[in-house]
Amino acid sequence: MLAETDAGTFLRDGLVGQGEEITFDPKDLGPVIPRPGKIICVGLNYARHILEMGRELPEFPTLFIKFPEALTGPYDDIHVRESDAGALDAEAELAVVIGKRAHRVSVEEATDHILGYSIINDYTQRDWQTRTLQFHQGKSYYRSAGFxxxxxxxxxxxxxPRITATWGEEVFQDGTTDDLIFDCPTLVSFISQIYPLEPGDVIATGTPDGVGHARTPKRYIRDGETVTVAIEGIGAIANTTYIDSE
Incomplete structure (x- = not known):
């Protein structure tokens, strides 16, 4: 029974360290936590990415929400309707996974509430994102964010660690998490002042420079193109986008 329990349930029910060893094909993996209670994303958190987007360095973290329905497996294909595929972009991100409830914790205390780290692609529809001042509508497309x-x-x-995004054979993003303006303990502390973070909640910490939208000319994900996001010490995810007719 425990072998059929996903990682999010293990965290919420305090079952970490229990269960049976299983064998599997990596292509059969789903999102490492299928339905986090919260996915909090941080925009504009790498200094060089902020500069390439023509913005000023923030005084406080910029937060927006991604819903669990946006998640997909680390090696799943992504299907996007042709009418929604005008400006598809990838954002390589380090994900923080909460292991212990954090509410109004200090930066010094925050590390004790982090279970660990994973990889997420904050897959983005730039045309939808830029329709308003709010990021969310361009960030939660159904089953688009490899995790x-x-x-x-x-x-x-x-x-x-080094963090990269490779589109096909071309490296688009190549940075390190040392370029983060707000590091992981700072983010956990800041967010926990607003609402409690629960076991299994996820924080997507922002993306390095090199995104397609910031290029001249702008470059977006093409039909059949595979984006591979890798972080040293964690591994890599690879998702191929297919643009479907209506």
Missing amino acids: GPWIVTADEWQPG
């Missing part, structure tokens, strides 16, 4: 493949626990984590 996984593993959670690396905090005790095994090495700060400052």
Whole structure:
């Protein structure tokens, strides 16, 4: 029974460290946490990315929400309707997974509430995103955000890893998490002042420079193109986009 329980349930029910060893094909993996209670995304959090987007460095984190329905497996295909595919972009991101309830915790306390880290692609429809001042509508397309493949626990984590996004054979994003303006403990503390973070909640911490939308000319994901997001010490996810006729 435990072998059929997803990682989010393990966290919420305090079952971490229990269960049976299983074998599987990596292509069969779903999102590493299928239905987080909350997915909080941080915009404009890498200094060089902020500059390429023509914005000023923020004083406080910029937050928006992604819904669980936006998640897909680390190696799943992404299907987008042709009418929704005018400006598809990828954002390689380090994801923080909460392991213990955090409410109004300090930066110094925040690390104790982090279970570990994973990879998420904040897949983005730039045309939808830029229709208003709010990011959300361009960030939650159904089954578009690859998430996984593993959670690396905090005790095994090495700060400052390289993070990349490769489209086909071309490297688009190539940075390190040292470029973060607000680091992971700072984000956990800041968000926990607004509402409690619960086990299994996820924070997507922002993306490095090199996104397609910031290029001249702008470059968007094409039909049949595979985007691979990798973070040293965690692994890589790879999702192929297919643009479907109406």
